[in-house]
Amino acid sequence: MVLKDHNYSGYAGGAVSLIIGVGVAVLFMSNLIAVGVGVLFALIGIALIATTKMVTITLDKAAGKGAIELKGIIGSGSRDMDLSKIKKLTLSKIMTSSGTGSRYSNQPTGAIQFGATQYGNRQYSIHYEYIVNFVMDTGESLPFKLANVSAGITDVIMSPDEKEMKFVKQIADFLGVPMEFVAPPSLGQTLSAITQGISGGMQTPPGM
Numbered sequence: 001m002v003l004k005d006h007n008y009s010g011y012a013g014g015a016v017s018l019i020i021g022v023g024v025a026v027l028f029m030s031n032l033i034a035v036g037v038g039v040l041f042a043l044i045g046i047a048l049i050a051t052t053k054m055v056t057i058t059l060d061k062a063a064g065k066g067a068i069e070l071k072g073i074i075g076s077g078s079r080d081m082d083l084s085k086i087k088k089l090t091l092s093k094i095m096t097s098s099g100t101g102s103r104y105s106n107q108p109t110g111a112i113q114f115g116a117t118q119y120g121n122r123q124y125s126i127h128y129e130y131i132v133n134f135v136m137d138t139g140e141s142l143p144f145k146l147a148n149v150s151a152g153i154t155d156v157i158m159s160p161d162e163k164e165m166k167f168v169k170q171i172a173d174f175l176g177v178p179m180e181f182v183a184p185p186s187l188g189q190t191l192s193a194i195t196q197g198i199s200g201g202m203q204t205p206p207g208m
Contacts, residue, residue: 001059001174005167007147009160010052018045050074051148059083059174068144079142081134086177090133090141091168093161093183095126130164132171 021042028034053072060066066081128149134142146167149160165181172179 003057005055014045014048017041085136087137088135088177089172089179091181092131094129
């Protein structure tokens, strides 16, 4: 069994972010804030393109061997595994953030757009990393990064969770081992919880 995840969405997202960033910076050169936002998006795009990797997983049940190969613009590698020692698969979704610019204030401006938050004049971008862990019967865990996705409005409309879960579940089903998904709440779930909390707080308490 051979599974491939080319992660074209990562390259496409990076290219779009890079183009938007450069376009904003060039069109609004006289506006330092706009230039800063443009540079931020351009850096996000470059980071996505540089860290995205194509994943090829080869599983040979007859030989009891497996191999994972990662290829990217920066860095490539491979790892062999003994299939009989795999106890379960864990797909972890990890939220990470990075920032650019100087920070002169610890108070947020309230600007949250497309996975970017601004504190003072420092811009932060939020990403989701998807990591598959092959948990062995010895307790050892072999982690491999599957994807790096920029968080934002797309997480509300169509979460990338389903794509990555489907990919890992194919492996788990083939090996006959369980799969676990560990993740923080999505942006959509967070907004829903906030909305419910606000609605609940606006209700009149009984007896009043």
